[in-house]
Amino acid sequence: MVESEPSLKPKPRPIVRIGIVLISHSLLVSIICCTAGVVALLLLPVLAKNTYISENALMPGSAHPMLSSQDVSEANKFVQEITNSNLIPTGAGIGIPGLIAQHMEGLGAEVSYHKFHPELNKFHPLHFFSGPDHGKFQENWTCSSYGINAVGIIRAPRGDGKEAIVLLTPYNSVKISLGEALSLGIASSVFSLLTRVTWLAKDIIWLAADSQHGEYAAVEAWLRDYHTPLFGAEMCHESSNLYELKRSLVTGADVSDVFRRGGTMAAALVIKVADRSEEVERDTLTIFAEAANGQMPNLDLINVVNYLAVHGQGLRVKVEKLWSLHDSKWLKVLGETFQLIGKVARSLNPEWKFGMPVADYVEGTTTLASSLYRQALGVPTGSHGAFRDYQVDAITLEISPKYFPNNKGRKNEFLLRGGRLVEGVIRSVNNLLEKFHQSYFLYLLTSANKFVSVGVYMIAFALLVAPLPLVAASLYSDATKQDFSSDKDKPTLCSPSVDAISFKSWKWLHAAKTVFVVHIWSVIVALLPYFISQVPDCTPTSSLVLWILLSVFSLIFLRGILGSSFSIINVSQLQNKEWALLKSVTISAVFVGLCLMSVINFATAEIGALLIVPMCLMATPLISDVKGLSPRSLTRAACNLLLAFVGFPPTAYIISKGLLEGFGSVNGGDFWNWAESLWVWNSATYLYETYQLVHETTEYSLDSLSFTISISVQLVMNQSEKEILSARSLVGRWKATVSDSFQH
Incomplete structure (x- = not known):
């Protein structure tokens, strides 16, 4: 009798095969995507388009x-x-x-x-x-x-x-x-x-x-x-x-x-006139549009104001720039590089309109950085932000006049220009039969008449976060292969039971438990300022130190109660299997968090991706790297410590403020003041800072991060020894305040 040929396994679909190839080469794909994401972000000023009126009824x-x-x-x-x-x-x-x-x-x-x-x-x-x-x-x-x-x-x-x-x-x-x-x-x-x-x-x-x-x-x-x-009794009858x-x-x-x-x-139009004592070249109009959590008004409203101000009243229109980058040498070198590439591209094909002059690139980049920074803060740049909470398009028009102390004719001319500008904007909005909806709500400005739409700037973000699911799948695949190979080497008389297979398939729950514990800790960290802010006579530096110390103590206390997946695991096991599962689950959570944050506030997600994605890709157990004593492991440990130190929210804020404004003006309490402004304005960036701290803690494990936290605390402590000495007495007052709050 002829034996039947064994049935061939069906080939996976092309999309599945592409995914398998990408996962198997996740390291190379990660390097390419991250590099391309940074380059795409630097190319945004070059890819900016001129503004135009989308709604014809505005006229x-x-x-x-x-x-x-x-x-x-x-x-x-x-x-x-x-x-x-x-x-x-x-x-x-x-x-x-x-x-x-x-x-x-x-x-x-x-x-x-x-x-x-x-x-x-x-x-x-x-x-x-x-x-x-x-x-x-x-x-x-x-x-x-x-x-x-x-x-x-x-x-x-x-x-x-x-x-x-x-x-x-x-x-x-x-x-x-x-x-x-x-x-x-x-x-x-x-x-x-x-x-x-x-x-x-x-x-x-x-x-x-x-x-x-x-x-x-x-x-x-x-x-x-x-x-x-609101309908209620009058509070002041007397x-x-x-x-x-x-x-x-x-x-x-x-x-x-x-x-x-x-x-x-x-x-809504907010009209403001800047108080100036110096004489400027001509009347200047500055537009402020950012509202809470990076919300922006419809671009048509800005376009109408810009068109009428420039072509109707001859005003110079500008938006805010990040002046600390304006004189950067590396930015000019980058602009010269893009200008050279543009010349080469036009020599090959005159229709390729790529590149721009160096001066325009520097201006566009500083304006784009300012737009990205102000949206990422999530704090309104003026009283127009109150209108965006009710979905009303509003901007602030701040006019800077020429110097006219006693010139009545010049004052009348200024009032005439400003009045006719406001009249023209009102007349255009009066023509609308419906609310603004034709133009963009998601955009970044590179100048008053150039913008980058959501379809362009999302490319840079997508390239930055694309390696995260691939690396997470690769790590999980490696961990399951190790389980399979270890079970295959064991002598057995029968095939593995169903219970054993199901138990191995749920090994990732141990890592998920650790991530869940640290997320609970993040909620505690986010709520601590509510109690710290009620402590009387507490300076910003003392509040910051108290926040850090209580966060560390709460993490130790929470770990003692809920336990940790790492309590009975040695370093070699952690490096081979359990660490891979922990990193896979953490990277998956980071990917989901970044995607959700991009919906709430894209600018915050973009800046967060620049900090978190390299940290996620390079993170390894610090203890095992230090004990390895090889040049490669020590270099990797140094890079991870540097990333953890720079990515730690207080130090990241201090370093960025020092680079922008000078380190002489930096104080340890500045981070507390900044965080306080975020939670007062209900900015999602405040929650994102604690979220970033959570995943930094998980990436470097609960045991390894204590060294990094101690360095960061020491940096803040060195700012003011007197403030730190008084922080000890604040702990007692904080306990009393917490007890009173709970009783209330």
């Missing part, structure tokens, strides 16, 4: 400006009246809010007053994603410390009251500056014009925000009451100063106690 510059010299003259008188109010003693007159309200009412607007109080804006872990803990007053607040916003509304003759455009002019009601008075003058001239026009289809809201407690707080309080009104103000501000004016509202906000 910027299609109509001639209607703002006249008469409007400017009236605005100039208003500015003079505002500046003269500084000479009046406090309480002698109706004050600046009264003057603004009188002017609004005289122009024919509906006037109302919005009272707000300074709120306690501190870190609260349970309210991190839902915003500040509203309703809590500052410790020393009084009824007389209320801020009063003046609000004027023009009802659109061609509208139905369902949409509105907001003009915001922050000012200090205690002592107003010349720049704040000029910004009020620009808004006044435009407001005066808009009360007479017939083409207006959206309501105009002029918010004169009282910024004596901070301009962001004033705008945020008004927006909160605009969208979510205080009659606000009611007297309402009666005496405008004689015979229709001032309502009811909070007046317009329609849904289509856009």
Whole structure:
């Protein structure tokens, strides 16, 4: 009888075979992808495109400006009246809010007053994603410390009251500056014009925000009451100063106690005039657009402002740059290299438009770095950020005028230019039949008229994180092969049982347990500042040291309770099998975390990938490398220590600030102040810092990282010995504070 041929195994699909090849050559693929990712990031200024108007209905510059010299003259008188109010003693007159309200009412607007109080804006872990803990007053607040916003509304003759455009002019009601008075003058001239026009289809809201407690707080309080009104008892029944103000501000004016509202906000413009004492070449407009967690307004709004400012009013438009990189020699060398490559490419094919002049590359890179840095911080760059919390497109227009101390003609010209710019932007937004949606919301600016879209800058991020799943799969494959080979060498009389196979397939749970334990520790680290911030008389340096010490103690305590996967494993086993599983699980968690963070704030994920990915790829057990005593192992241990030291959040911040601003201005408490600003603004970057610390701890194992942490703590301790000595006494006060908090 003819024996049947053994059945051939089916070949895997092409995509599976490609994956197997990439996993088997993960080291080479990692080097290529990381190098390509860094090069792609440096190429972003070269790949930037010119801005353009996506929404045809905007039609910027299609109509001639209607703002006249008469409007400017009236605005100039208003500015003079505002500046003269500084000479009046406090309480002698109706004050600046009264003057603004009188002017609004005289122009024919509906006037109302919005009272707000300074709120306690501190870190609260349970309210991190839902915003500040509203309703809590500052410790020393009084009824007389209320801020009063003046609000004027023009009802659109061609509208139905369902949409509105907001003009915001922050000012200090205690002592107003010349720049704040000029910004009020620009808004006044435009407001005066808009009360007479017939083409207006959206309501105009002029918010004169009282910024004596901070301009962001004033705008945020008004927006909160605009969208979510609160109904409750009045906190200050005995205080009659606000009611007297309402009666005496405008004689015979229709001032309502009811909070007046317009329609849904289509856009908002924050008008600011910079106080300058030096003479500049020409009037300059600086655009600020970054909001919380890297949110940006629709690019069309910036494009309209840039087009009208340059082509309509002849202003010089710029965005912020990272000036510390402007004079870098390596950046100029890089620009010269790209310029040379561009010349060679054009010589081969004239249609290849690659490369750019060195000066343009340096300008574009410094602007791109600033845009990336400001988005990564997650902190708004102005009061326009309060509007983005309500999905309203808003930007800040900061105009820097020429020096005109006593030149009335020059002041009128400046008010005319600024007013016509704001008029043109309002006219363009007024033409929209729907909200901004045509252009980009995810972009990076390289200049006022050039940008990098999300489809381009995601390439660099994708190349940086691409090696992580490949390396994780390769490590897991190697660990399972070791298990299979070790079981194959053992003498056995029968085939392995199903229980044994299933037990080996779940070996990765030991590594997952360690990663889970360290993630629990990260939650504790993120919550510790809530208790530390309540310790009285605690300086930033002492708070930072206390944070680090309590984090280390909590890690040791947590490990003692929950245990660790490394408690009964020697170094050789750790290096061969268990370490590979731990690194595989950790790298998988890092990959998922980076991808999630790229959705929340891409800039933070990009900078985090530059720090974490090399750390993940090069991490090995430090103890085994030190005991190896070979040049290769010692070099690898030195590189890992350097990466762990530089990647440790406090030292990374100190080093970056020292490189940007000089090490002479660096203090150990700067990191605490920076972290405090992050959690006050509910920035996801704060959570990402603890996340980075978690995976750094896991990568270098719980035993090996103690040496790195001790070095970092010593660096902070050397900043101020006196602060460290006082930190011991703070531990006792911290315990008492924690107990009081739990009792409360």
